[in-house]
Amino acid sequence: xxxxxxxxxxxxxxxxxxxxxxxxxxxxxxxxxxxxxxxxxxxxxxxxxxxxxxxxxxxxxxxxxxxxxxxxxxxxxxxxxxxxxxxxxxxxxxxxxxxxxxxxxxxxxxxxxxxxxxxxxxxxxxxxxxxxxxxxxxxxxxxxxxxxxxxxxxxxxxxxxxxxxxxxxxxxxxxxxxxxxxxxxxxxxxxxxxxxxxxxxxxxxxxxxxxxxxxxxxxxxxxxxxxxxxxxxxxxxxxxxxxxxxxxxxxxxxxxxxxxxxxxxxxxxxxxxxxxxxxxxxxxxxxxxxxxxxxxxxxxxxxxxxxxxxxxxxxxxxxxxxxxxxxxxxxxxxxxxxxxxxxxxxxxxxxxxxxxxxxxxxxxxxxxxxxxxxxxxxxxxxxxxxxxxxxxxxxxxxxxxxxxxxxxxxxxxxxxxxxxxxxxxxxxxxxxxxxxxxxxxxxxxxxxxxxxxxxxxxxxxx
Ligand code: BES
Ligand code: MN
Ligand code: MN
Numbered sequence: 001x002x003x004x005x006x007x008x009x010x011x012x013x014x015x016x017x018x019x020x021x022x023x024x025x026x027x028x029x030x031x032x033x034x035x036x037x038x039x040x041x042x043x044x045x046x047x048x049x050x051x052x053x054x055x056x057x058x059x060x061x062x063x064x065x066x067x068x069x070x071x072x073x074x075x076x077x078x079x080x081x082x083x084x085x086x087x088x089x090x091x092x093x094x095x096x097x098x099x100x101x102x103x104x105x106x107x108x109x110x111x112x113x114x115x116x117x118x119x120x121x122x123x124x125x126x127x128x129x130x131x132x133x134x135x136x137x138x139x140x141x142x143x144x145x146x147x148x149x150x151x152x153x154x155x156x157x158x159x160x161x162x163x164x165x166x167x168x169x170x171x172x173x174x175x176x177x178x179x180x181x182x183x184x185x186x187x188x189x190x191x192x193x194x195x196x197x198x199x200x201x202x203x204x205x206x207x208x209x210x211x212x213x214x215x216x217x218x219x220x221x222x223x224x225x226x227x228x229x230x231x232x233x234x235x236x237x238x239x240x241x242x243x244x245x246x247x248x249x250x251x252x253x254x255x256x257x258x259x260x261x262x263x264x265x266x267x268x269x270x271x272x273x274x275x276x277x278x279x280x281x282x283x284x285x286x287x288x289x290x291x292x293x294x295x296x297x298x299x300x301x302x303x304x305x306x307x308x309x310x311x312x313x314x315x316x317x318x319x320x321x322x323x324x325x326x327x328x329x330x331x332x333x334x335x336x337x338x339x340x341x342x343x344x345x346x347x348x349x350x351x352x353x354x355x356x357x358x359x360x361x362x363x364x365x366x367x368x369x370x371x372x373x374x375x376x377x378x379x380x381x382x383x384x385x386x387x388x389x390x391x392x393x394x395x396x397x398x399x400x401x402x403x404x405x406x407x408x409x410x411x412x413x414x415x416x417x418x419x420x421x422x423x424x425x426x427x428x429x430x431x432x433x434x435x436x437x438x439x440x441x442x443x444x445x446x447x448x449x450x451x452x453x454x455x456x457x458x459x460x461x462x
Contacts, residue, residue: 004451007139008444015135015447016107016118016440018048022087022127023105023120029065029088029160038156041087042066045154052134053141054152060172064164065156069175072141073149079461080149081454082178082417083137084407085130085185086158089122090432097434107440112191112428117437124438125431129184129424130154132443136450145451147458151178155407158185161205161367162407169407169414180380180457181411184446186401186423191441193271194392196384197421199299199400200408202334202371204344205307208233208351209362210326217322227358229326230311236354237328240304244290247304247332249350252343257336259300267300268293270397280428298402303333329366333402340368369406372419379460380420387452388422391445422446422453 008015027041028034042059049057049070057070065088073080092102100106105120118128133152140146153176155165169176186197212227242248259267272295278286288297297303311326313319332347334340348363355361374381376398388396401421408419424446430436 001145001451001455003143004139004448007143008447011135012444015131016443018135019118019123019128019131019443020105020120022048022131023118023122024103026092026103027088027122027156028091029157030091035065038065038088042068042156045087046070048131048134049152052138054137054150060168062157062164062168067156067165067168068154069152071149071151072137072146074146075149078148079179079458080151080177081457082151082153082176082181082415083130083133084181084183084411084419085133085152085154086126086156087130087154088156088159089125089127090159092121092434094434099435102434102436108437110437112426113437113439113441115439115441117429117439118443119435119437121436123436124187124425124429125436126158126185128438128443129446132184132424132446133182133450135447139447140451140454145455147454148461150454151176158405158407161369163367165407166410169410173414176415178415178417179461180417181408181415181419182380182384182450182453183405183408183419183421184423185405186403186421187425187427187429188423189271189397189399190426191439191445192394194388194394194396195270195399196381196388196396197401197423198376198381198398199336199373200371200421201302201402201404202338202340202369202409203404203406204332204334204340204347204368205329205366206332206344206347207329207364207366208327209364210236210355211324211360211362212322212358213324216324219320219322222322226322227356228322229359230323232356232359233309233311233326233328236351237306237309237330239354245288246290247302249304249346251346252302255337255339255342256302257300264296264300267295267400270295270399295399299400300335302335302338305331305333307331333404334368334371336371336373338371340370344368367406369404370409372405372408372412373400374418374420378418380418380457383453383457383460384420384422386456387449390452391449420453422449424449 054070102121210229212229308329312323
């Protein structure tokens with residue numbers, strides 16, 4: 001397997017240039033104005049799979065954006081790895097905070113990436129990360145070292161909730177049948193502290209609308225007597241947490257998995273420096289649920305956060321007005337064994353119940369997904385751990401993360417196979433933010449590590 005390093009050394013410039021070509025396509029799934037670009041990205045992904053030596057490549061239609069498929073079946077009796085990733089990206093906004101245009105990739109050195117990082121929307125989330133798999137599989141096919149079968153499922157709607165994927169998966173379960181699912185769409189602790197993600201949070205995302213009077217009002221003539229939906233909304237939102245930062249929605253915590261003190265102590269062993277964390281965010285203190293550490297707050301506890309709030313006059317200068325409507329977008333991150341449909345219902349009932357009679361409230365659910373936890377004694381986890389140990393010289397730390405990949409819980413239902421979250425990004429890579437980047441070292445380390453996963457997984461499975 002030593003020749004993976006030779007292969008990388010000889011081809012790394014080509015790998016980076018191919019990734020840069022993918023990153024130039026603004027495949028923003030949330031923006032209908034970019035639908036042609038999303039389709040263009042799907043075609044480009046199909047082409048990279050072909051070039052890597054995959055067969056049966058196909059752009060599979062769904063109700064939304066297509067799923068790109070490709071495989072290499074060397075022997076139907078051998079196990080099959082399904083690689084999942086997404087070619088859609090988040091909108092680049094706010095665009096004026098980017099130091100270079102989001103779809104004109106450039107390589108720059110940073111403190112954490114002395115070998116350079118590729119700056120572009122989607123570089124880390126997730127084009128750069130799924131592309132590591134394409135290149136690792138290219139290496140294994142070209143060098144005849146692929147020890148088992150591989151299938152690719154690269155989708156185009158992850159950043160908007162993977163809405164079409166559930167039906168698509170159920171209708172095509174035979175095509176995507178696998179023994180293990182491998183995903184690089186998360187991060188690790190640091191380049192000198194490898195880790196494997198063992199948990200993702202679920203999500204319930206809702207939008208609320210509070211309506212007062214039937215029209216905007218003069219804030220002098222009506223102020224103090226008519227309901228102000230913005231005041232009311234702010235108060236209702238504040239009521240969703242108590243003084244200990246517990247969420248006040250009745251029943252919200254009923255199904256939250258209870259984690260034993262032993263397990264909590266085990267999790268607390270993962271390296272984490274609170275001072276560094278605060279420094280990186282330029283905050284004087286952290287904020288969260290009483291009784292839990294920072295890593296627990298994002299790893300094992302559910303949350304409720306306002307993601308956007310608007311209404312009334314937001315232009316230049318002042319306008320004395322009481323708006324007729326106020327709005328907010330709210331996300332709830334969920335943990336095992338909360339059910340996102342149930343939580344969405346609980347939220348809706350509660351939010352309606354705390355509204356004063358003077359306003360009308362409308363709650364519109366957006367999307368959601370269940371949490372996922374992967375065991376660390378599975379063959380897949382052990383193979384991933386050994387692969388990282390081989391290329392990093394250190395055993396990776398298992399760690400739960402706060403983010404969500406809605407489709408992962410569904411995979412387990414449809415295929416009955418475990419998912420391994422082998423991510424190579426860093427939290428500081430600014431995914432979803434301006435100046436998203438992905439370390440060149442991380443990109444190449446991923447390509448180096450992945451073939452070892454196949455090797456160890458096939459050996460352990462045999
Ligand atoms: N790749 C991320 C999820 C992620 C990132 C998990 C880092 C763990 C660490 C994914 O693309 C994402 O952004 N997911 C969304 C959910 C989706 C429904 C919009 C999220 O977590 O907000
Ligand atoms: Mn992602
Ligand atoms: Mn994302």
